[in-house]
Amino acid sequence: MTALFSTPTTYWLKWLFTKWKLEAKYSKQHLHLEYMAEVKDCKFNNYNTVYKFARLRNSELGDFSYVARNSQIYNTKVGKFTCIGPNVSAGMGAHPSEGYVSTHPLFYSTLGQAGGLVIVEKNLFDEFPHTEIGNDVWIGNNATIKYGIKIGDGAIIGSGAMVTKDVEPYSIVGGVPAKIIKYRFKEEQIDFLLKLKWWDKDLEWLKKNKHFFQNIGEFEKEFSEK
Numbered sequence: 001m002t003a004l005f006s007t008p009t010t011y012w013l014k015w016l017f018t019k020w021k022l023e024a025k026y027s028k029q030h031l032h033l034e035y036m037a038e039v040k041d042c043k044f045n046n047y048n049t050v051y052k053f054a055r056l057r058n059s060e061l062g063d064f065s066y067v068a069r070n071s072q073i074y075n076t077k078v079g080k081f082t083c084i085g086p087n088v089s090a091g092m093g094a095h096p097s098e099g100y101v102s103t104h105p106l107f108y109s110t111l112g113q114a115g116g117l118v119i120v121e122k123n124l125f126d127e128f129p130h131t132e133i134g135n136d137v138w139i140g141n142n143a144t145i146k147y148g149i150k151i152g153d154g155a156i157i158g159s160g161a162m163v164t165k166d167v168e169p170y171s172i173v174g175g176v177p178a179k180i181i182k183y184r185f186k187e188e189q190i191d192f193l194l195k196l197k198w199w200d201k202d203l204e205w206l207k208k209n210k211h212f213f214q215n216i217g218e219f220e221k222e223f224s225e226k
Contacts, residue, residue, distance in 0.1 A: 012036070034069075045080075058128070059091070062135065063199075075128045076145075079135035079153065080199040090145035091131035100125070134169065135199040153194060154184060169194060185216055192220055 019033045022044070029046045033039065037050040043060040050056060051069045059073050062080035067073055069086045076091035078084070095103040105113045108124040129148035133139070137151055140159035151157070151167040158174030158181070167173055170184045170193070183190065198206075212219045 051086075068141075074131075075147065076131040076133060078133045079137065081135055082133055082137040082139075084133075084139045085141040085143070085159070087142045088139050088145070089143075090133065090139075091128075091147050093127045094125075094129055094147045095127075096125050135197075153199075154190070156184065189216055189220055192224060196223060198223075 015036050015038070018039060019037075022033060022039060023031050025031075026044050026048075029044060029048070031044045032049045034050065034052045034054075036053050038053075038055040039050060040056070041058045042056045045061060045065075046063040048061045048064075049066040050061075051067060051071075053070045054067045055072045056067065057074045059076045059078065061067070061078045062082065064080055065078050065082040065084070067078075067084045068088070071084055071086060071088040072090070072092065073084065073088070074091040074093070084090075095105070096108065097103065100107070105111065105127070106117065106119055108120060109127060110118050110120060110123050111127075112118045131145060131147055132150045133145070134151055134153035134155065136154045137157070138155075139145070139151075139157040140161070142159055143157045143161045143163065145151070145157070145163045146165075149163055149166060151163070152169030152171070154170035155167045156172040157163060157167070157178065158172065160176070161174045161178040162176040163173065164177040167178070168180070168183075170190045172181045172184060173179060174181050185193070209222070212222050
């Protein structure tokens, strides 16, 4: 019986049904789910796209944010204007590494990951710590974001980076484990942007002022006293 509901056709029908249901639910917000994107227990906002074969679980996307092909985003809140590249992994489940005799979920989880077998009466470990990705963040392809991490507004995560600790706003990080390479702007410019929170402006404001976004100096000069 299980095999009957695990064929390519049934997976395709499940995707199609989910796509129709969610795109109808969020029709006013312009949600777009591409081919075989898997979504479960997620919340969307305005102008989100989930690209081919991406998988989202228990997560939220802020306005204008997207998740590129083959990425897996679990238990994560994503801010506005955030770009998640292909093959990115974020917020995947945790395993205990200290104190516990075994890292296997059989000894602390009721989810039955090993063939459905459960031997504990209740969950004894937080397997899914919340992960937070800020606004205007760019995450390069093949990056991995450890569960429970907070990535600050305006940060850039380099391709292939392994992020194991919180990332400061407007920093550029890369490597394994990821370390700060540099900051995108001067300290006073970062403070200005964090106070302005341009990502909370409405779409009409963004359209009206789009020509200022190509130069941080002109942007700061125009809006520093407004």
